[in-house]
Amino acid sequence: MDANFLITTIIGTVCFAVLAPVIGCLIDGIDRIVSARMQGRVGPKLLQPYWDVRKLLGKDKVAVSGSEDTYIGLALFFAILAGGIFFSGGNLLLVVFVITLSSLFFIVAAYSTRSPYAEVGAARETLQVMSYEPMVLFMAVAFYQVVGTFDTSGVFLLRHPAICTAWGAFIGLCFVLTIKLRKSPFDISSSHHAHQEIVKGITTEMSGPTLAKVEIMHWCETVLFMGWVGVFFVFSHPISILVAVLVALVIYLFEIWVDNNFARVKWQAMLKWAWIVALVAGGLNVAVLAFI
Amino acid sequence: MGFASKSPWVIHYDASSCNGCDIEVLAALCPGYDVERFGIINTGNPKHADIFLVTGSVNEQNKPVLQEIYNQMLEPKVVVACGCCACTGGVFHDCYNVIGGVDQAIPVDVYAPGCAVRPEAIIDAVVEGLGVLEQKAAALKENQKKGA
Numbered sequence: 526m527d528a529n530f531l532i533t534t535i536i537g538t539v540c541f542a543v544l545a546p547v548i549g550c551l552i553d554g555i556d557r558i559v560s561a562r563m564q565g566r567v568g569p570k571l572l573q574p575y576w577d578v579r580k581l582l583g584k585d586k587v588a589v590s591g592s593e594d595t596y597i598g599l600a601l602f603f604a605i606l607a608g609g610i611f612f613s614g615g616n617l618l619l620v621v622f623v624i625t626l627s628s629l630f631f632i633v634a635a636y637s638t639r640s641p642y643a644e645v646g647a648a649r650e651t652l653q654v655m656s657y658e659p660m661v662l663f664m665a666v667a668f669y670q671v672v673g674t675f676d677t678s679g680v681f682l683l684r685h686p687a688i689c690t691a692w693g694a695f696i697g698l699c700f701v702l703t704i705k706l707r708k709s710p711f712d713i714s715s716s717h718h719a720h721q722e723i724v725k726g727i728t729t730e731m732s733g734p735t736l737a738k739v740e741i742m743h744w745c746e747t748v749l750f751m752g753w754v755g756v757f758f759v760f761s762h763p764i765s766i767l768v769a770v771l772v773a774l775v776i777y778l779f780e781i782w783v784d785n786n787f788a789r790v791k792w793q794a795m796l797k798w799a800w801i802v803a804l805v806a807g808g809l810n811v812a813v814l815a816f817i
Numbered sequence: 818m819g820f821a822s823k824s825p826w827v828i829h830y831d832a833s834s835c836n837g838c839d840i841e842v843l844a845a846l847c848p849g850y851d852v853e854r855f856g857i858i859n860t861g862n863p864k865h866a867d868i869f870l871v872t873g874s875v876n877e878q879n880k881p882v883l884q885e886i887y888n889q890m891l892e893p894k895v896v897v898a899c900g901c902c903a904c905t906g907g908v909f910h911d912c913y914n915v916i917g918g919v920d921q922a923i924p925v926d927v928y929a930p931g932c933a934v935r936p937e938a939i940i941d942a943v944v945e946g947l948g949v950l951e952q953k954a955a956a957l958k959e960n961q962k963k964g965a
């Protein structure tokens with residue numbers, strides 16, 4: 526690890542910490558409006574997620590466990606760090622591990638409250654991590670096979686976008702994205718909006734400012750995952766960045782559509798299908814790439 | 818206007834009575850009235866809620882439950898009594914087991930009368946509650962400044 530890498534990562538992380546919550550908040554706002562329209566409603570204002578978080582920050586500070594807030598703080602930090610590494614051209618495999626670390630701190634925060642509801646949510650979140658992790662690793666490997674390096678900056682040297690040869694991994698990623706974004710049918714650890722899942726799953730005991738941090742973390746995660754989607758479309762031509770942003774937008778709209786049209790499944794089905802898709806789409810893609 | 822009144826998350830508890838108001842509350846939260854326009858979200862978790870909608874009269878059985886939910890909610894919080902039963906005990910006021918309205922168990926900020934209370938009245942009461950919520954948020958901020 527040289528000093529150059531360290532400086533770009535730090536700059537990237539700081540930029541991500543500033544920009545990602547803004548972009549993520551807007552995406553969330555659009556998400557809620559589009560969802561409402563799909564349900565024949567007008568829906569909230571675009572800035573509603575921002576207002577929610579500001580309100581949560583202004584609420585009284587109460588915590589069941591003294592360490593909960595620290596764990597959530599670490600989860601948020603690692604989510605931002607993962608985004609920083611990714612968007613500053615760093616190692617994709619490292620990004621995958623750092624964002625998983627963030628999820629683990631989130632899970633530990635829920636367990637630390639000792640609430641039965643939060644524990645159910647935390648156990649289910651663990652299952653979600655188990656479900657999507659193989660596919661995410663396959664994605665990183667396929668990326669390496671196509672680009673020749675784990676560094677995301679490598680895509681700018683490509684003559685064709687990675688999607689040309691790694692479309693299997695891309696389809697697999699789109700599938701597990703629903704789990705990662707905690708959208709229906711895979712919103713089993715916690716659920717958004719009016720519906721509930723065993724009260725509020727993993728976030729049951731998180732309240733006020735702590736919950737606000739969780740929301741901000743989700744915004745950062747959303748931006749990072751959209752980056753993963755987009756990276757498949759970037760190559761040496763500058764216009765490809767625009768294409769990548771558009772594709773990420775389309776995929777996100779598709780996720781909203783899925784969210785609104787599918788009922789929640791049991792965790793067994795989630796685990797089974799996520800692994801089947803990972804092995805078929807991701808595994809085959811990696812195997813084929815290994816031979817050509 | 819502060820942020821407290823822009824994102825009021827509600828929790829709903831049916832204390833007792835005929836369930837008429839209970840159904841009206843759910844009706845008000847249905848897509849037809851689209852309360853999410855005002856940032857209102859129905860949560861099942863007192864720790865996430867700002868506004869407590871209570872329907873039905875209070876008796877010895879549900880008094881501790883009501884108080885427990887109220888205590889789990891974080892300041893600033895507002896309680897809205899929905900329906901005559903929740904306001905005063907209503908038609909059940911002289912039942913042998915009924916103590917009276919919700920204010921016999923926890924402090925109530927807004928009363929929404931009606932038997933059954935109409936969804937429009939509930940939405941009105943919640944909007945009225947937003948003003949109270951805003952005052953309480955300002956008071957909390959003041960106290961936090963002094964305290965910390």
Ligand code: SF4
Binds near residue numbers: 833837872907933934
């Ligand atoms: S106020 Fe009327 S409708 Fe409402 S719970 Fe009481 S009896 Fe039922």
